[in-house]
Amino acid sequence: MQVLQKSDVKTGLRHRLQQRFQAWVKRRLPPARSVTLDQRRIFIFPSRVGFLFFLCLLVMLLTAINYQNNMSFALTFLLTTLFVIAILHTYANLSGLTIHAVRAKPTFPGQRSEFDIRLERSRQRDHYGLRLAWPESTECVVNLVQTDSIEVRLLTAVGRRGWYSPGRLLLETTYPLGLLRCWTWVDLDLHALVYPQPLPSADLAGLATQRPGGAVLPINGNDDFYGLRNYRPGDSLRQLHWKSLAKGQALQSKQYTAYAERNLWLDWDMFPGVETEQRLSHLCYWVLAFERRRYEYGLRLPGQSIEPGTGEQHLEQVLTALALYQDGSPPR
Numbered sequence: 001m002q003v004l005q006k007s008d009v010k011t012g013l014r015h016r017l018q019q020r021f022q023a024w025v026k027r028r029l030p031p032a033r034s035v036t037l038d039q040r041r042i043f044i045f046p047s048r049v050g051f052l053f054f055l056c057l058l059v060m061l062l063t064a065i066n067y068q069n070n071m072s073f074a075l076t077f078l079l080t081t082l083f084v085i086a087i088l089h090t091y092a093n094l095s096g097l098t099i100h101a102v103r104a105k106p107t108f109p110g111q112r113s114e115f116d117i118r119l120e121r122s123r124q125r126d127h128y129g130l131r132l133a134w135p136e137s138t139e140c141v142v143n144l145v146q147t148d149s150i151e152v153r154l155l156t157a158v159g160r161r162g163w164y165s166p167g168r169l170l171l172e173t174t175y176p177l178g179l180l181r182c183w184t185w186v187d188l189d190l191h192a193l194v195y196p197q198p199l200p201s202a203d204l205a206g207l208a209t210q211r212p213g214g215a216v217l218p219i220n221g222n223d224d225f226y227g228l229r230n231y232r233p234g235d236s237l238r239q240l241h242w243k244s245l246a247k248g249q250a251l252q253s254k255q256y257t258a259y260a261e262r263n264l265w266l267d268w269d270m271f272p273g274v275e276t277e278q279r280l281s282h283l284c285y286w287v288l289a290f291e292r293r294r295y296e297y298g299l300r301l302p303g304q305s306i307e308p309g310t311g312e313q314h315l316e317q318v319l320t321a322l323a324l325y326q327d328g329s330p331p332r
Contacts, residue, residue: 025168025185026187028040028041029041029168029184029185029186029187030187031187031188031189032186032187032188032189033100033101033188033189033190034098034099034100034101035098035099035186035188036096036097036098036099036122037094037095037096037097037098037099037171037184038095038096039095041184041186042091042094042095042182042183042184043182043183043184044087044090044091044180044181044182044183045180045181046179046180046181047174047178047179047180047181049178049179050083050178050179050180050181053079053083053179054083056079057076057079057080057083060072060075060076060079061076064076082177083179086176086177086179086180087180089175089176090173090174090175090176090177090179090180090181090182091182092125093127093128093129093130093173093175093176093182094127094130094171094173094182094183094184096121096122096123096125097119097120097121097122097127097130097144097171098119098120098121098122099117099118099119099120099169099171099186099188100117100118100119100120100188101117101188101189101190102116102117102118102151103115103116104116104190104191104192104193105192106192106193106194106195106316106319106320106323107158107192107194107195108194108195108196108197108198109158109159109160109161109194109195109196109197110157110158110197111157111158112155112156112157112158113155113156113157113158113164113192113194114153114154114155115134115137115153115154115155115156115166115190115192116151116152116153117132117151117152117154117169117188117190118149118150118151118152119142119144119149119150119151119152120148120149121144121148121149126143126144126145126146127143127144127145127173128143128144128145128173128175128176129141129143129173129174129175130142130143130144130171130172130173131170131171131172131173132152132154132169132170132171133154133169133170134154134156134166134167134168134169134170135166135167135168135170136156136157136166136167137154137155137156137166138154138155138156139154140152140153140154154166156192158192158194159194160194161194161195161196161197161277161280161322161323162193162194162323162324163191163192163193163194163324164191164192164193164194165190165191166190166192167187168185168186168187169185169186169187169188170183170184170185171183171184171186172184193320193323193324194323195284195319195322195323196277196280196281196283196284196322196323197281197284198281198284198285198288199278199281199282199284199285200282200285201271201282201285201286230250230251230252230253240252240253241253264290264295264296264297264298264308265297265298265299265300265308266283266286266287266290266297266298266299266300267300268283268300268301268302269300270282271283276325276326280322280325283299283322284319284322287299287315287318287319287322290310291310291315294310295310296308296309296310297309297310297318299318299321299322301321301322301325304321306318306321
């Protein structure tokens with residue numbers, strides 16, 4: 001019979017409580033692209049300083065009762081009134097704010113995506129010390145003063161390709177006295193598209209198809225110097241770049257190209273025997289390489305084909321197809 005450790009029991013209990021709390025928050029604060037904060041969406045609780053302040057009030061009250069000192073009573077009640085007023089002002093600092101999801105910038109794995117949100121006030125009231133952060137993002141503290149709205153950009157590290165959700169946004173404040181913490185967790189239904197990680201593969205020349213017409217593309221030949229690559233066994237001595245070796249660098253070979261009129265198609269079948277993610281990474285690498293050289297290129301994936309083209313819009317279309325391959329469901 002297996003005996004459970006106390007730590008295991010505590011961990012399991014904490015996990016179940018967290019799950020129940022997250023389910024309750026999800027029901028109370030469902031995802032929305034725009035959220036206006038009211039009493040259902042705002043939480044308020046004394047901060048650490050607030051707890052110490054409350055403890056001091058309790059000691060002062062007991063002292064006043066013990067010594068029957070009117071001045072002690074007056075000071076205790078005055079500070080208690082100050083605490084109650086701070087509750088109202090801290091709550092009002094978030095109440096009435098509207099949070100809008102603006103945009104999320106696509107990026108590559110391991111990089112940070114930019115999430116833009118807009119804060120907008122519904123009343124002619126200034127808001128101070130507003131701290132915003134996602135669980136894995138940088139944080140930002142802003143003041144909404146003498147303006148009706150302000151845009152905030154938060155940077156968040158993203159993971160694997162596909163749709164990335166940063167989770168619930170934390171918006172909190174301790175204004176004006178720091179005695180209370182007022183906060184909300186909102187799900188802005190904001191998602192960033194993560195492209196495949198670019199991964200080099202074979203030479204550029206081996207990727208051009210034999211279709212007539214289209215862009216002018218480099219192929220293996222002896223006409224013009226094209227660039228350098230690492231030395232491979234079997235390279236001709238005439239191709240060796242001796243200057244790199246003389247400088248103490250790794251031995252490199254010179255590449256020469258001829259040119260032919262062809263349509264450049266990046267095809268799924270160009271990488272036989274390679275698993276899906278690595279194949280997408282190779283295709284992504286060559287898409288970026290061809291775009292930098294302003295070649296016209298198309299993309300063929302199983303069940304999808306994008307005609308050759310170039311430019312920012314075409315690049316976005318191709319990268320999106322790679323990012324959502326076999327994962328094209330809308331973000332949840």
